[in-house]
Amino acid sequence: MKTPLIALAGLLALSGAAAAQGLPAMDTNGDGAVDRAEFDAFVQTSFTTMDTNGDGYVTEAESAAYMPADLYAAANANGDDGISLQEFQAQGESDWSTADDNGDGVLR
Numbered sequence: 001m002k003t004p005l006i007a008l009a010g011l012l013a014l015s016g017a018a019a020a021q022g023l024p025a026m027d028t029n030g031d032g033a034v035d036r037a038e039f040d041a042f043v044q045t046s047f048t049t050m051d052t053n054g055d056g057y058v059t060e061a062e063s064a065a066y067m068p069a070d071l072y073a074a075a076n077a078n079g080d081d082g083i084s085l086q087e088f089q090a091q092g093e094s095d096w097s098t099a100d101d102n103g104d105g106v107l108r
Contacts, residue, residue, distance in 0.1 A: 007042065007095065023107065033106040038095065043092040049084055057082030 007023060010013040026042040034042075034050045050058045050066050057083045065071045076083045099107050 007039070007099070009068075033108050035106050039092070039107065040089075043089060044085075047083075047088045055082075057084055058088065059083075088096055 007026065022033065028038050028041070047058065048104075050062055052062050057088050060069070060072055063083070064101050072083065073079075075087055077090065
């Protein structure tokens, strides 16, 4: 399984124990796998954490502590001054597809 880019950003956005755990931090039900609902919730929480001013966009300045510039650029599909929730979720969708390389609907 490949680690999704958004998951990496999310792990960086969530400090402390969650970041130290890596991918298992998304496994909220503790079953040893991350299903789509857990992943989507993690994407949402990560976006909310990075959107420090709550305006619905993550600017490059807001993301600087959480993700490298190339990851920011990849998620900012329209190249404007911020990543919208929709752009962040779209990157998450792409990351999910890449990470779920066997198509079973769970990440291990």
